[in-house]
Amino acid sequence: MKLSFHAAILLWLLLVGASNSASNATQSVDVGEHGLSFDPDTIHVASGGKVEFHFYPGNHSVTQASFDDPCHPMSDTSFFSGFIQSANGESSTVFTLTVNDTKPIWFYCGQIGHCQAGMVGVINPATSGPDTLDAFKKAASNANGDSVPSAFGHYHYQRYVRQYIEQYIKQYVEQYDEQYDEQHK
DSSP: OOOOHHHHHHHHHHHHHHHHHHHTOEEEEEESTTSSOEESSEEOOOTTOEEEEEEOSEEEOOEEEBTTBTTSOSOTTSOBOOOEEESSSOOSOEEEEEOOSSSOEEEEOOSTTTTTTTOEEEESOOSSSSOOHHHHHHHHHTOOOOOOOHHHHHHHHHHHHHHHHHHHHHHHHHHHHHHHHHHTO
């Protein structure tokens, strides 16, 4: 079958458009929807693409690690979603990551014990060699402790304390109001 010049140009434009749209595609990862897991735990994303992490019941995070040191942040400048809590159903908070190249990006949940339990994943894993998700999970199961980037950890600790204090004050005020109402009936 012989293509006309115009048909060949049109086909070329369609193929180029398809490859450009794939690089900007957004993929989703569910965090904790099926227990201590990322679903999917392995994805392939072109440079310029985005990954949205959707959080489900529990208190989870997405923290970047290196292959050689799972369950620990790669550096204080690596990505960290912060701890995102959901009582039931999907949280309204979505963490979006833009992928800048096709090198492997290893990540884990920084909640205590989650990484060691296998809550890890990878974006753009190597196609060959020893750096596999299974090897990362095995190394994670033997990792000492969990940690989050210190630049973020302090901020999130402060936020947690503030939320706790606000909740305590709210409960105290509600109890006081109830007692006051009972006394002044």
